[in-house]
Amino acid sequence: xxxGSTSPSLQIDRLCCVRGDRTLFHDLSFAVSGGELLHLKxxxxxxxxxxxxxxxGLLLPxxxxxxWQGENIRALRExxxxxxLYLGHHNGIKGxxxxxxxxxxxxxxxxxxxxxxxxxxxxAEIGLRGHEDLPTKHLSQGQKRRVALARxxxxxxxxxxxxxxxxxxxxxxVQLLQDVIHxxxxxxxxAIVTTHQEVAMIGANTRxxxxxxxxx
Amino acid sequence: xxxxxxxxxxxxxxxAMRRRADVFTTLIFFVIVVSLxxxxxxxxPETLRQIxxxxxxxxxxxxxxxxxxxxxxxxxxxxxxxQMLLTPQPVSVLVVGKILAHWLVSGVPLVIMAPVxxxxxxxxxxxxxxxxxxxxxxxxxxxxxxxxxxxxxxxxRSGGVLLALLVLPLYIPVLIFGAGAVEATASGLGGQAxxxxxxxxxxxxxxxxPLATAAALRVAED
Numbered sequence: 001x002x003x004g005s006t007s008p009s010l011q012i013d014r015l016c017c018v019r020g021d022r023t024l025f026h027d028l029s030f031a032v033s034g035g036e037l038l039h040l041k042x043x044x045x046x047x048x049x050x051x052x053x054x055x056x057g058l059l060l061p062x063x064x065x066x067x068w069q070g071e072n073i074r075a076l077r078e079x080x081x082x083x084x085l086y087l088g089h090h091n092g093i094k095g096x097x098x099x100x101x102x103x104x105x106x107x108x109x110x111x112x113x114x115x116x117x118x119x120x121x122x123x124a125e126i127g128l129r130g131h132e133d134l135p136t137k138h139l140s141q142g143q144k145r146r147v148a149l150a151r152x153x154x155x156x157x158x159x160x161x162x163x164x165x166x167x168x169x170x171x172x173x174v175q176l177l178q179d180v181i182h183x184x185x186x187x188x189x190x191a192i193v194t195t196h197q198e199v200a201m202i203g204a205n206t207r208x209x210x211x212x213x214x215x216x
Numbered sequence: 217x218x219x220x221x222x223x224x225x226x227x228x229x230x231x232a233m234r235r236r237a238d239v240f241t242t243l244i245f246f247v248i249v250v251s252l253x254x255x256x257x258x259x260x261p262e263t264l265r266q267i268x269x270x271x272x273x274x275x276x277x278x279x280x281x282x283x284x285x286x287x288x289x290x291x292x293x294x295x296x297x298x299q300m301l302l303t304p305q306p307v308s309v310l311v312v313g314k315i316l317a318h319w320l321v322s323g324v325p326l327v328i329m330a331p332v333x334x335x336x337x338x339x340x341x342x343x344x345x346x347x348x349x350x351x352x353x354x355x356x357x358x359x360x361x362x363x364x365x366x367x368x369x370x371x372x373r374s375g376g377v378l379l380a381l382l383v384l385p386l387y388i389p390v391l392i393f394g395a396g397a398v399e400a401t402a403s404g405l406g407g408q409a410x411x412x413x414x415x416x417x418x419x420x421x422x423x424x425x426p427l428a429t430a431a432a433l434r435v436a437e438d
Contacts, residue, residue, distance in 0.1 A: 056302060058298055058437050078306065088298060091295060092298065092299040093294065093295075094291075109300065109305055
């Protein structure tokens, strides 16, 4: 965040998402602004992933709007994508490319150059020292996840939308990821995270929203 | 705009180089299909010369369709496709890059191999040259048109058959003008007009197909 710029804000206005013929949630409204961490909870099938995909702009909601800085993300499209980093169930890395190649390609497509040296440093930081130039198909599940998460360290996006980022990670990596997320939020970014695990997401500005509560 | 285009092509070519088996299946399929006909029909030179343009072209068309399914499916499976939709780059530009890389890997070998196969059919040098030219203009158009079908059938269980049903009818004009150019040259009429039509089809599909493919990919990831 450059000083003086307006604080980032993401508004969700009466959002309704339908999968098949099941309404996952309706009239869901909330807002997240810079420096906030939103922790989405809910049982399996409550629509966490659907909500995150809608927030990323991958999925068209049945009704309602998602607004970034007051404008619908459907209209902004690429302009919104510039501020967004989405990490889904899939790692989004190519098994035939090395960790360094994966990270650099992702950076270039995200619109900034990442030199070889920085890529190596980031991968070492995330605990992949010695595996930087192996094709990622030879890595373990947790290591692949780390390659995907390395994008968090390289990226300059404001809004992080992370779907189950802690799966397949060991204790050290979970700790590291928590630190990275908290640092991002402390820097004025937005993080929207889902987890099954009782990972301590509690920080200064954590809010929790629980989907699919059957209290209606 | 050109930088992501360059990188996506480089990325896909790197991946293709690391899994060369996929590249060769298309080419070998083309060689076998085209070589089967002389064996089945018999060695009558005049007959072979007459059917050559159609057979080489149908072979190239089927081979290029065979390769189509791979264009987006791997990226769809590992999640890199959804990441591409979320980049600030225009999706149609990325699509152009992917199609171009796909054509370089699956289409260009067909163009290079075609004159060798044409020799089996007793084609003269100038006819072989036109055959290559027609494939050079025609195969990228096939890749571009086929990409729409590949994007539409992404993630479907029996996608392969559906893809053929969707795409083959759209291939007909390319086939007619491609084979027509070779035939016209062989009969002494000159294939210029046919080649111009092929070029026109290529330009039109270059403009329209990436937009349609990008839209179809967004639907597939929804």
